[in-house]
Amino acid sequence: MAILPEPLEKLILAFERLPGIGPKTASRLAFYMLRAPVEVSADLSAALKDIKTATGLCQICFNITVAGHDICDICASRERDPHQICVVEEPMDVLAMERTAGFLGRYHVLHGALSPIEGIGPDNLRIAELEERVKAGDIKEIIVATNPSMEGDATALYLRQRLEAYPVHLTRLARGLPVGGDLEYADQNTLLRALAGRQDL
């Protein structure tokens, strides 16, 4: 005799497959669905149903775009500077950059970072496509905005090597103390980088 009815059991298992959701949270979410208005589960179900086919990748920058649109809104916009490209690891990073409202160029999404341990090499990322964009000319600056991690740093260094033959200016996001942070809580490496990169007051 199963403890739970099958539809509920299935829902719990489906929730458990999401990142950061363990068995307890999965149960809680599933039972919540039974109590919540029908729209909560129906809307989520509908939004999930075709998410993979309803979206595609921009054929220029590889950011997420609506299916059927070969080029994303940012690449298509005339208001965005075509001479500046910000290189990020994931589509979520584009969102983070856009929220700052401080960057008016275009993007290039690598879809990952170099990681020999996980077997991710240059061919697994959209690096050849970036090189093509650079080769086509017209790009003056590439801002490498990969994560400040081992993999992100390795990817940045690799990009510098790979693109060094082209007349393009490569920059990297500044390292330093996070705004609103506390000096005493900063880790040694961050503090060291903040010191090395100190600016005129």
Place this chain on the structure above:
Amino acid sequence: MAILPEPLEKLILAFERLPGIGPKTASRLAFYMLRAPVEVSADLSAALKDIKTATGLCQICFNITVAGHDICDICASRERDPHQICVVEEPMDVLAMERTAGFLGRYHVLHGALSPIEGIGPDNLRIAELEERVKAGDIKEIIVATNPSMEGDATALYLRQRLEAYPVHLTRLARGLPVGGDLEYADQNTLLRALAGRQDL
């Protein structure tokens, strides 16, 4: 110009409506769906689609049951003691009790606890139905397993008053449970000890 394609935006909003999931987690889950195998989103979508209509309530104990089954597996089972009823607040609490494997009677799910602040009175809970079961006779012991919280205690006291005219023995789970805690988060051993040490109400 929207930053995100509409299908993705919709998915993020649908995730945000779940309890304990904020905007950042909702974004992370939605972007994960784009990267994950199609089964992850498709299975969750299918499991959610009819969850409200695929399940119903047992007409005896009001636990969750498969739609079309008027009576749950536990109430239908001949192996479960019909003389003992464990009263819980929510269907998840039945699951927690069942996992201890220490209770062989049947259940009664109140679907909440008394809470004057939230406007939940006896008529909003399945208390009249519990009284009917008691009135029908044959029940020797009622184990009140409401949460060890203000509302759970109030509900237990109310049940004692309400059922005092009937020849039924009321007990309460032992105070091994941390006060202010939640039944669904209790570990199996604590719950087992609490069950074994139940006291007169």
